[in-house]
Amino acid sequence: MWDVETTDTFDAWFELQSRDLKEDMLATMLILSEFAPQLGRPYVDTVKDSTFQNMKELRVQHHGLPIRAFLHLILCGKLSFYVQAIRMA
Known part of the structure; x- marks a missing residue:
């Protein structure tokens, strides 16, 4: 299983979201933690x-x-979220 680390920016965005979106x-982050870096479409x-090398989108x-x-993706089996989550219509 992979460690998934989030940034303060992601955490602040996440806290403002509805319960349904958080779930x-x-x-999806749980699936990512189980299968990264092999996980592909439709999740990643x-x-x-x-x-940035190895830049992906969840x-x-x-x-x-x-x-x-x-x-x-970074060394030692960790995933790092950064920048900010983007909602696209």
Whole structure:
């Protein structure tokens, strides 16, 4: 199992979300912690043209809306979320 670490920015965003969205996000993060870095679509995809190596996006479907959170893989079996979660309609 992989460690999933979040940033203060992600945590602040997460705390403002509805209970339903928190549950959807946590469920997807649990799947991520079990299968990363092998996890691919529809849960994770590579961010193209990123200046950061191994930049990925976690894709969460919530009531028909895609929710995205950026992440990257780092050594020692950890995943790091950073920048901020982005809601895209």
